[in-house]
Amino acid sequence: MTKRIVACFGEAEKGEAVLEAGRKYAALLGAELVIVHVQTTLTGMTGYYERLFHEELDEIERIFGGPGKDELLTARRYFQGAGQLPHFKLISGDVLAELLKELDNGDYLLAVVGARPDGSLGRTAEGLIRRSPADVLVAKGQPADGRTRPQE
Amino acid sequence: MNHSVIIAIVVFAATYVAIGMEKIHRTTVAISGALLLMIFGVLDMKEAIGFISWETIGLLLGMFCIVSALSESGFFTYLALVLARRLNYDPVRILVVFPIVTGVLACFMDSITVMLFFATLTFELARLLKVDPVPLVVAEVCLANTGGSATLVGDPPNVILGTMLGYNFNDFVANTGPIALVAGAASVLYFYLQFRGKMRSSQPVDRAELDRLDPAGAIKDPKTMKMGLAAFGIAILFLIVHPFVEHAGIPLTVPMAALLPAFGLLVLGGRRTEIVLHKVEYEVLLFFMGLFIVVGGLEKTGVIRYLAEGVAVLFEGNHIGLIAALVWGSGISSAVVDNVPFALTMAYVIKDLAATSGAMALSMMVWAVAMGTDIGGNFTPIGASANVVAYNSLEKKGITIGWIRWIKLAVPCTVVALLISTVMLIAKYLIRFY
Numbered sequence: 001m002t003k004r005i006v007a008c009f010g011e012a013e014k015g016e017a018v019l020e021a022g023r024k025y026a027a028l029l030g031a032e033l034v035i036v037h038v039q040t041t042l043t044g045m046t047g048y049y050e051r052l053f054h055e056e057l058d059e060i061e062r063i064f065g066g067p068g069k070d071e072l073l074t075a076r077r078y079f080q081g082a083g084q085l086p087h088f089k090l091i092s093g094d095v096l097a098e099l100l101k102e103l104d105n106g107d108y109l110l111a112v113v114g115a116r117p118d119g120s121l122g123r124t125a126e127g128l129i130r131r132s133p134a135d136v137l138v139a140k141g142q143p144a145d146g147r148t149r150p151q152e
Numbered sequence: 153m154n155h156s157v158i159i160a161i162v163v164f165a166a167t168y169v170a171i172g173m174e175k176i177h178r179t180t181v182a183i184s185g186a187l188l189l190m191i192f193g194v195l196d197m198k199e200a201i202g203f204i205s206w207e208t209i210g211l212l213l214g215m216f217c218i219v220s221a222l223s224e225s226g227f228f229t230y231l232a233l234v235l236a237r238r239l240n241y242d243p244v245r246i247l248v249v250f251p252i253v254t255g256v257l258a259c260f261m262d263s264i265t266v267m268l269f270f271a272t273l274t275f276e277l278a279r280l281l282k283v284d285p286v287p288l289v290v291a292e293v294c295l296a297n298t299g300g301s302a303t304l305v306g307d308p309p310n311v312i313l314g315t316m317l318g319y320n321f322n323d324f325v326a327n328t329g330p331i332a333l334v335a336g337a338a339s340v341l342y343f344y345l346q347f348r349g350k351m352r353s354s355q356p357v358d359r360a361e362l363d364r365l366d367p368a369g370a371i372k373d374p375k376t377m378k379m380g381l382a383a384f385g386i387a388i389l390f391l392i393v394h395p396f397v398e399h400a401g402i403p404l405t406v407p408m409a410a411l412l413p414a415f416g417l418l419v420l421g422g423r424r425t426e427i428v429l430h431k432v433e434y435e436v437l438l439f440f441m442g443l444f445i446v447v448g449g450l451e452k453t454g455v456i457r458y459l460a461e462g463v464a465v466l467f468e469g470n471h472i473g474l475i476a477a478l479v480w481g482s483g484i485s486s487a488v489v490d491n492v493p494f495a496l497t498m499a500y501v502i503k504d505l506a507a508t509s510g511a512m513a514l515s516m517m518v519w520a521v522a523m524g525t526d527i528g529g530n531f532t533p534i535g536a537s538a539n540v541v542a543y544n545s546l547e548k549k550g551i552t553i554g555w556i557r558w559i560k561l562a563v564p565c566t567v568v569a570l571l572i573s574t575v576m577l578i579a580k581y582l583i584r585f586y
C-alpha cells in the first residue's frame with residue numbers, strides 16, 4: 001500500500017509553511033505527498049447567488065486563468081526544482097467537510113494543516129484535529145515571502 | 153393592548169432579528185413569520201394575500217428575467233473587460249470608472265447581481281494588476297447603492313416605496329436622481345483622492361497576461377445578449393412612458409412595463425428560455441411576499457398607526473427636522489438591519505403620517521426615506537444585500553476586508569453623501585419642488 005501525506009494548502013500567509021512541512025515529512029516517511037486545495041463554496045445569501053450564477057462566475061475564473069489557479073500555481077512553483085512534483089487536487093465545497101472526506105477516502109498517514117498567522121488554530125485545523133482519521137500536523141504560519149523555498 | 157398586537161410585534165421583531173442573524177435562510181424566516189401570523193389568527197389567508205404588493209412582485213419578476221438573460225449571455229464580463237481594455241488597465245482609471253459603471257448599472261437593475269459580477273471581475277483584474285482590490289470593490293458597492301437611489305427600479309427599497317405609494321420611474325428620476333448624481337460624484341471624488349496613490353503596484357505587471365484577456369470571448373451567447381439588451385431598453389422606455397400611456401387609457405402599469413419585454417424575451421428565447429427562467433431570483437420574490445405579510449400584521453393591528461402618530465407628535469410643525477430625521481434615521485437603521493423590511497415598514501409609517509393633520513407631503517417623505525435607506529446601506533458590510541455579496545465574494549478569494557476596514561473606507565463618503573442628500577432635500581422642500 002502506498003504511504004500518503006496530505007498537505008491542506010489554502011491561504012497565502014500559512015501556505016508555504018504547510019508545503020514545507022508536507023515536503024519534509026513526506027521525504028522523512030518515504031511517503032507520497034498530495035497537495036489539496038479546497039475552494040470554498042459560500043452559504044447564505046451569497047451562496048444562493050453564487051449557485052444561481054455559478055456557470056457565469058466559473059467562466060470569469062476560466063477567462064482569468066481557471067478556478068484555484070492561484071493556489072495551485074503557487075504550490076507548483078514552490079516545488080519547481082525540488083525533484084519529483086507532488087500530486088495536486090482541487091476540490092470545491094466546505095473546507096473542513098471536504099478535507100475530512102478526502103482523509104476518510106484517501107488512506108493517509110498524516111494531514112498537514114496551517115495555523116493562523118498568530119499561531120492559533122482556525123476552524124479547519126481544530127476540526128481536523130478532532131475528527132481526522134489520520135494524525136494531524138499543524139505547521140505554524142509564516143509570511144509567504146519565498147525564503148522557505150526548499151533547496152535540494 | 154390585545155393579544156393580536158403583541159403577536160404581530162413579536163413576530164415582526166423575531167423576523168427582523170432572524171434575518172439579520174443569517175442563521176436561517178431569510179426566505180424561510182419571512183415565510184415562517186407570515187405563517188405564524190395566520191396560525192395565531194392575526195391575519196386570515198385572504199388578508200395575508202391582500203397585503204402582498206403584486207405590483208412590486210411583478211416589477212421585480214420582470215427585471216429579474218431581463219437581468220438573468222444579460223448575465224447568462226456574459227454581458228457583465230464583456231462590459232468589464234471592454235472597459236478595462238479601454239482604460240489601458242490603469243488601476244487609477246479603473247478606480248474612477250468601474251464605480252461609476254456599477255452606479256449607472258445599479259440605477260436600472262438589481263445591484264446584487266451587478267456587484268456579484270463586478271466584485272469577482274474587479275478581484276481578478278486587481279490580482280493581475282497587483283493592486284489591493286478592497287478600495288475598488290468598496291467604492292463600487294458605495295456607488296451601486298447610491299446609484300440605486302436614483303430610480304424606481306434601482307434598489308429594492310425604492311421599488312417598495314414607489315409601487316406601494318404610487319410614485320413612478322419619472323418621479324424618482326426627477327426627485328432622487330439629481331441628489332444621487334451629486335452624492336455619487338462626491339463619492340467618486342472621495343475614493344479617487346483617498347486611494348489614487350495606493351493604486352500603483354511596486355511589482356511588475358505581466359502585460360502579456362492582460363493582453364490575453366479577450367472581451368469578445370466573454371460573450372457566451374450574442375443572440376441572448378442582444379435580446380437581453382433590447383428587452384432592457386424597452387423596459388426602461390416603458391417605465392418612462394407608462395404614465396402618459398396609462399393616461400391615454402392603455403393599461404401599461406409599472407409591473408407591465410417590465411413584464412412585457414421580459415415575457416417577449418422568454419417567448420423569443422428558444423432553448424435559452426429554460427436557462428433564463430432557471431436563474432430568476434424566485435427566493436427573493438418569496439422573501440418579499442413573506443415580508444409584506446409580516447409587516448401587514450403590524451398595519452392591521454394598528455401598530456404602524458401608533459408609530460406614525462408618535463412621529464407626528466415628535467415633529468409637529470418641524471418639517472425640516474423630520475426630513476433630517478428620515479434621512480439619517482433611515483440611513484443609520486439601514487446600516488444595521490436589512491433595508492427591505494425597513495423600507496416596507498417605513499412605507500406604511502409615512503403613509504399614515506401623511507394622513508395626520510399638518511403633515512408634510514408624502515412625496516417629500518418618500519424621497520427622504522429612499523435616499524437614507526439606499527445610501528445608509530453603505531455604512532457596514534451588512535447594510536445592503538450588495539455589500540454582503542461583494543464582501544463574501546472577496547472573502548471566498550481569501551481577502552478578508554473586516555468590519556473595521558470597511559467602516560474606515562465607507563463611512564466618510566457615506567456621511568458626505570447623506571449630508572448632500574439632507575441639504576438637497578431641505579432645499580427641495582423650501583422651494584416646494586417635490
